[in-house]
Amino acid sequence: MLMIICDGLSDRPVKLFDHKTPLQAAKRPAMNSIAKRGMSGMMDVIAPGVVPGSDTAHLALFGYDPYTAYTGRGPIEAAGAGLKMSKGDVAFRCNFATVDPSMNVTDRRAGRIKSGTDELSKLLSGLKIEDVEVAFKEGSEHRCVLVFKGPGLDHRVSEVDPHTEGEVLVSKPLVPEATKTARILNEFVSESYRRLDAASINTKRRKDGLPPANIVLPRGAGSLGNLDSMPERYGLKCAGVAGVTLVKGICRMVGMDVPDVPGATGGLDTDYLSKGGSALKLLDSHDFVFVNVKAGDVAGHDGDFMKKVEIIESIDSMLELILRELHEDVVIAVTADHSTPVDVRDHSADPVPVMIAGGGSRMDSVKEFDEVSAASGGLGRIRGRDLLPIMLGMADRAKKFGA
């Protein structure tokens, strides 16, 4: 099985371009050839009228109920940073930031600090507060991740990061069960100031006129909940090809192999052909391969119709390469994780077109891949959570219920 998610691909009719969507305006022979030999439909990735985040959307596309599987961004960032989590652990995404001695945030990103954060991390990782162990890892620039491991933790605490300049917030439990977690979190933040403010790297930064990275500001608390991995849940060997850290994090969190693909950056310069080639290679060793192509979303956020058309045509070239080599028994699905209409410049609740072909797929009369054509297809209107089970069915990997 091969699932290709064109991030933010779908759109709304745009007046200036004869009421066409970028997908309708693009030359897309490979996409259309998949539509011709398979089934099309529309998909509410989360539910009708819900605007999907990239994180919740991908959880749904992997067959999880995002309302129970998603508690916050922390665990996804932790997975992206390579920190292992167990059930009961609580993770936070954090910034290295700059505070003055009265604990006022003067720079939420410590001047977008470029180097030395690995040394700062070492000062915090391995800390023990009460009976809770602290795992800590730096990310790119000012970004970092914090994991608490210990008994009696609960992610339902308020954030420490004020999200603007001003006083560092004191975390409060949002439910009585989270009292301990809030206490440990506040203690961690104080300790981060004590340890980082005195760090030699910050002495040097001050000397160079740079803001010191002298505190950690956690937010987006989350726990793993009852998330069983995709290999456990479906009995599949899974791999994910993605450029964006967030998506890579989700892939790791659900138990996929996530190889580094040369040239896969997640930006407008992503090397589509390299991603396509990697996907084909991974299909030799994996039951399920997932590919995320991010660039359409970026053009949508930029409100750039012509750029989005161009990106769709590049994705189509990637698909052409894949189709040339793909065995007809492989069930291939092409869709989006959400719409990012150029007129909205953000995610929207509009359902996304989806098509599936190969394996035991039926065929319908749809001949093109776009928001209007797909709506008359044989898949009807489905939910994001249903996509993987439908693919499993067409690949004869679904389980019988009853006798």
Add this chain to the structure above:
Amino acid sequence: MLMIICDGLSDRPVKLFDHKTPLQAAKRPAMNSIAKRGMSGMMDVIAPGVVPGSDTAHLALFGYDPYTAYTGRGPIEAAGAGLKMSKGDVAFRCNFATVDPSMNVTDRRAGRIKSGTDELSKLLSGLKIEDVEVAFKEGSEHRCVLVFKGPGLDHRVSEVDPHTEGEVLVSKPLVPEATKTARILNEFVSESYRRLDAASINTKRRKDGLPPANIVLPRGAGSLGNLDSMPERYGLKCAGVAGVTLVKGICRMVGMDVPDVPGATGGLDTDYLSKGGSALKLLDSHDFVFVNVKAGDVAGHDGDFMKKVEIIESIDSMLELILRELHEDVVIAVTADHSTPVDVRDHSADPVPVMIAGGGSRMDSVKEFDEVSAASGGLGRIRGRDLLPIMLGMADRAKKFGA
């Protein structure tokens, strides 16, 4: 956003009229123009194979789960009568009825009593039974509403109204938690007989040869449950235009402004143009305006095909007036709360056609609005509960879940 519900609009093919539905037989240029510029689909207002009541249907159309939001008709009638309810209160719809001294019902509607019920209400409102306060209000003719306010109440009690001539029933708790409520209810019914039988208005009725309104028969117990209002839930200022008391009650219950519209009677003589004009005016001051046009349902109940066609054409004129003034950014939805086929003369479980246009709506290839054309539209088959979220999405008022 503008939601127009044509009550009981949709139908089944009728043999005598060349297997057309009244909607297919009607001239409906305004409806068709909306279909042309938007998306169509079919909608199970509650769920496939469930015959919607007008009350449960409207709750679903406003985005509520009718299975948890609807416990009985009482709270809707209370809201319609202007009685305020709080969580924990239990409401009943009631009749003023006539009983003989051995508590046998001889007339369930007290001769459809026309006047003086306000005085009878005063004898009952403000009563206190144990620690429970009684609020009571008369409606039109023999109809009235009862609300219990106090600790430890539960709506799950059997009805007092025998629904036919015969003995007044003793209410029984259907669950142990409702023991107190049943006891209070039975005491209230006895007390209503003691107070009303002796009322001067009934002495006069007996003298005039009219049946006395000497007892109150409650039925349709319900509580508010966890119903949050539409303004709370969606952050929208909402208004409802309706003629029928029941629909007005639901609108008030969910927190809409419900202005009195001149000429909006809910019958066959409803002034459609007045309703349309009111809706347009309300859109200036409200985020969401709802219009219920009742008459199609009445013609369905009467089994009158030609009358239904005529009513649909009048509704189309109302839509024409609305479309002439409506800004293209307003998301407009036109649908029904249920089907009332003329061959059935009652509500049926047949899904209803639905169309949405304006705002960020996409377009599909459907060009007419009827039960058959809509079924091939781009909305697919949705549920009543999904309609408002989909409209919110197209109006860019939906919330993001995740990041």
